[in-house]
Structures are given as structure tokens and as C-alpha cells.
Amino acid sequence: MHKSRLKKIVSIIVCFSCxxxxxxxxxxxxxxxxxxGTPTDTTSASVTTTASTSSSGDTATSSEPLTSxxxxxxxxxxxxxxxxxLKTTDGGQxxxxxxxxxxxxxxxxxxxxxxxxxxxxVSAQQTENKVTIQHTTDGGQTWQATSLNVSDPAGVxxxxxxxxxxxxxxxxxxxxxxxxxxxxxxxDGGQTWxxISQSGSDGGIGNGGFKxxxxxxxxxxxxxxxxxxxxxxxxxxxxxxxxxxANWEKRSLTPxxxxxxxxxxxxxxxxxxxxxxxxxxxxDSKGQQRFVLYRSTxxxANWTSMKVGDFEGDSVYVLDxxxxxxxxxxxxxxxxxxxxxxxxxxxQSQTGKVNEMSFIDxxxxxxxxxxxxxxTSDGGQTWTSVNYTxx
Numbered sequence: 001m002h003k004s005r006l007k008k009i010v011s012i013i014v015c016f017s018c019x020x021x022x023x024x025x026x027x028x029x030x031x032x033x034x035x036x037g038t039p040t041d042t043t044s045a046s047v048t049t050t051a052s053t054s055s056s057g058d059t060a061t062s063s064e065p066l067t068s069x070x071x072x073x074x075x076x077x078x079x080x081x082x083x084x085x086l087k088t089t090d091g092g093q094x095x096x097x098x099x100x101x102x103x104x105x106x107x108x109x110x111x112x113x114x115x116x117x118x119x120x121x122v123s124a125q126q127t128e129n130k131v132t133i134q135h136t137t138d139g140g141q142t143w144q145a146t147s148l149n150v151s152d153p154a155g156v157x158x159x160x161x162x163x164x165x166x167x168x169x170x171x172x173x174x175x176x177x178x179x180x181x182x183x184x185x186x187x188d189g190g191q192t193w194x195x196i197s198q199s200g201s202d203g204g205i206g207n208g209g210f211k212x213x214x215x216x217x218x219x220x221x222x223x224x225x226x227x228x229x230x231x232x233x234x235x236x237x238x239x240x241x242x243x244x245x246a247n248w249e250k251r252s253l254t255p256x257x258x259x260x261x262x263x264x265x266x267x268x269x270x271x272x273x274x275x276x277x278x279x280x281x282x283x284d285s286k287g288q289q290r291f292v293l294y295r296s297t298x299x300x301a302n303w304t305s306m307k308v309g310d311f312e313g314d315s316v317y318v319l320d321x322x323x324x325x326x327x328x329x330x331x332x333x334x335x336x337x338x339x340x341x342x343x344x345x346x347x348q349s350q351t352g353k354v355n356e357m358s359f360i361d362x363x364x365x366x367x368x369x370x371x372x373x374x375x376t377s378d379g380g381q382t383w384t385s386v387n388y389t390x391x
Contacts, residue, residue, distance in 0.1 A: 064390055066095075066368045067106070070113040071358045077366075078113040080106050085121060085140060086390060092366060092373055095390045098140025104132045110158035120161070120190070122168060124153040131156060131170055135190055148193055150182065157213040160222075164189040167222065167245055169214045178207040183214065183224070183245050196245050203247035205239045212237075215268035217276065220244055221299060225266040227281065236264040236280065240300060253280065256292055256305040260285035270318040274299045277324065277340070279316045282308065289313075291326055293341035306341030317357040317365070325365070325380050327354035336380040338362070349374075349383040 064081055071077035071092070079086040079095060083106055086095040109123035121134045131148040150170050157169040165187050172180035183197040200207040205224045212227030222245055226237020233255075239248040255261040262283045269278040276296040283289055291313030294303040311328040318324045325336045326344075334347040334354060352369050359365035366386075367374040373386040 065371050066373055068109070068111055068356050069358045069366050069368050069373070070111060071360050071366055072113065072116055074360060074364055076116050077358065078111060078119060079368075080109060080111055080121070081390070082107045084390065085111075087116070087140060092375065092386050093388055095388060097390065098136075100134065100143040100145075103134075108155050110156055112159040112161065120159045122156045122159055124156045124170065126153055129153065133159070133168070133190065133193070146190070146193065148184065159190075160214060160216050161190075162216060162219050165219045165244070166190055167214060167216060168193070169211065169224070171211045174210050177209070179210045180207060181205060181211045181224075185245055197248065205248045206250070208235070209237045209265065212265070212267045214245075215270065217271035217299060223269050223300060224248060225268050227265050227267050233261050233263060236266050238266045238278075253294060253303055254305065256282075256308045259290070259308055262287070267316060269296070269300060271300070272321050275321050276300045276303075277318045277321060278303055279313060279318070279326070280305075281313050289330075293324060293337075295321075295340060307343065309335060309344045311335060311344075315354045315357055315367075317359060319359045319362065323359075323362045323379075325357055325359070327351060327357075327367075329353040334367070334380060334383070338379070347380050347383065351383055
């Protein structure tokens with residue numbers, strides 16, 4: 001995610017005040033189908049599941065991949081599989097299912113895990129034209145759910161919450177170089193949701209490119225990004241709102257010095273006060289994919305490029321203004337920086353394709369791959385596999 005689209009959210013997990021946590025995992029290439037999907041109806045605060053008791057599944061081995069992970073402490077954390085919500089209290093060795101009865105599929109889902117009691121999960125049920133928002137305040141013992149009626153919800157971003165304000169981006173099926181998106185907002189702590197913006201409409205973000213999520217630095221100022229490039233060197237797919245998401249303005253980025261840019265893409269910036277870190281994905285004039293962090297010190301009004309990496313960026317995790325990690329799924333390597341992107345160092349371990357990461361500090365982190373859970377205790381220099389079970 002990004003995306004991709006959560007330690008701050010998205011994007012991409014540092015503090016609840018900007019639940020974009022890590023600018024993680026952008027979406028990948030397009031599918032040659034026409035992007036359609038205009039919300040037919042939005043059912044706000046339609047509670048379809050209330051006070052559902054968790055049901056534990058059968059014990060499974062690590063052959064059941066974790067699709068998402070968020071560690072809260074060195075021992076406690078949450079994770080998702082395609083059909084389960086999980087919690088651990090021993091650093092990821094054992095996971096207990098906290099999945100509600102009659103839970104929706106989590107094949108297309110994102111979690112916003114605030115602490116071990118409070119969590120939100122958004123999932124898209126595309127064939128049912130529905131998005132489900134689940135919320136727990138007791139560690140998953142009970143869940144409340146709200147359904148939004150949305151036409152063709154192919155994907156969702158994680159929820160972004162600041163006090164009682166919150167935002168959600170829902171994406172339609174991608175087409176030939178384009179993808180529709182709808183932005184919803186709550187101002188009552190998630191009890192009700194209202195669509196406030198649609199891509200391609202007046203004041204909305206553009207349809208071009210494939211959407212990678214949103215993030216908010218405060219209740220007024222937020223950003224929307226396009227991970228897969230728009231095909232235009234001058235268009236990084238970056239939008240900014242100053243009215244809580246009602247209207248969006250396209251923003252430009254100055255290309256890195258000495259680099260001829262053919263295409264640019266972005267995932268949601270992560271903010272620490274007025275300082276923002278924006279992951280940027282570049283295709284240069286030779287067709288090589290490159291990765292670079294941009295930095296802002298004025299709340300995202302202006303952005304400055306750091307050093308361009310000679311690697312492709314996939315999953316990205318930003319912990320603070322100086323520490324970040326990025327995977328290159330093409331080479332199977334993972335890179336890390338401790339100086340805000342001025343220099344990058346390759347991990348000594350071959351991590352393979354990383355889907356998502358979670359760090360609790362500059363040393364301790366976890367990463368999910370298609371079939372493994374990895375852990376580092378030295379800031380990403382080396383990684384070891386965690387043989388986990390699910391109960």
C-alpha cells in the first residue's frame with residue numbers, strides 16, 4: 001500500500017493524528033477494462049453487524065499468507081489474511097482470529113489499527129456493489145459495521161482519522177490508463193459517511209492514472225496521489241485539498257536535478273508536524289524505474305527532491321522524517337535510509353517481494369511477503385523468517 005495506502009495512517013503508522021501511517025504500496029499496472037462506477041447510493045451509518053462475537057478458525061500454518069500487518073509494540077499487533085482479522089501478543093509467532101461472525105471477504109481490504117483495542121477495517125465487495133466499514137473498541141471481541149452502496153468498488157484505501165473527522169477513498173476498476181475514485185467523509189467518528197468528491201468532476205481529482213490513496217495532515221489539508229504514472233512527465237498525479245476534501249488542486253513537482261523524467265507517480269505523503277515525506281516513482285529517459293523521497297517543510301506547499309535511488313520502489317514504509325524502507329520487487333532487495341533519503345543502503349538479506357511493512361522504531365520491523373512473515377531487529381540490515389501459526 002503504497003501503497004500504497006497507515007506509523008503515523010497512508011500513509012503510509014506513527015501516530016493516530018494522521019493515520020496515513022506509512023506511505024505504502026502503490027497499486028500496480030492497469031487492466032484493459034473500462035473504469036466505470038458512479039455511486040448509486042450511499043447508505044450512511046447502516047449498521048449491518050453489531051456486537052458480533054469473534055469466532056476462532058482452525059489452526060493453520062504459515063502457508064496462509066498475511067496480507068497486511070500493523071505492530072503496535074514489539075509483541076502486540078494486528079494482521080489480515082484474505083478472510084481473517086488476527087491479533088498477536090508474542091511478536092507474530094502466534095495469531096488469534098478476531099474475525100466477526102458473517103464477516104465479509106478481506107480479499108480487498110485495508111486496516112487502520114490504532115492500538116490493541118481500537119481498529120477499523122474497510123473492505124470492498126465488488127460483486128455486491130458494497131463497501132463495508134467495521135469498527136471495534138474492545139480489541140475485536142465485538143464489531144460494528146456500516147455499509148456504503150458503491151457501484152463497482154474494486155479497491156479501498158485505509159481510513160484516515162483525525163479526532164472525529166475521517167476520510168475514505170474507494171476506487172473503481174481500472175481502465176486503459178485511468179481509474180475512477182470516490183472520496184467519502186465522516187465528521188461524527190465514523191457513525192455516518194457522505195460522498196464529498198468524485199474523480200473527473202468539478203473540483204475533483206483527475207481520472208488519469210491508477211489511484212494510490214489519500215492522507216491528511218489536519219482536518220483541512222490533505223493529499224491524493226496516483227501511484228502508477230499518468231504518462232505525462234509534468235504530472236506526478238499529486239493533488240492537494242485545503243477544504244477537507246471537497247475540492248482538489250493539482251500540484252506539480254520539480255524533477256530531480258540532472259535526471260530526465262518521462263513519467264512520475266506518487267503515493268500519499270506522511271506528515272510529522274509541518275514536515276512531509278512524499279514517495280515518488282520515476283521512469284527516466286532510458287526507461288529505468290527509479291525511486292526518490294521528496295521532502296516538504298511547509299505543510300506540503302513546496303517539495304524538494306532527495307537523492308534518487310537506482311532501484312524500483314514498491315512497498316514503502318516511512319517511520320519518521322529520517323527513517324524509511326522501500327522494497328524493490330524486481331530485484332527482491334530491500335533498501336533503507338536513516339538520513340531522510342540522502343543515502344540508501346541495501347539489506348544484507350534477500351527479502352523477495354514485500355507486500356507490506358510495519359516498524360515500531362528504527363530497529364524493529366516486520367514485513368509480509370506472498371508466503372512469509374519476516375522480522376528485523378537491526379533496522380532492516382538483516383531479516384529472519386517468523387514461523388507463525390493461526391488459531
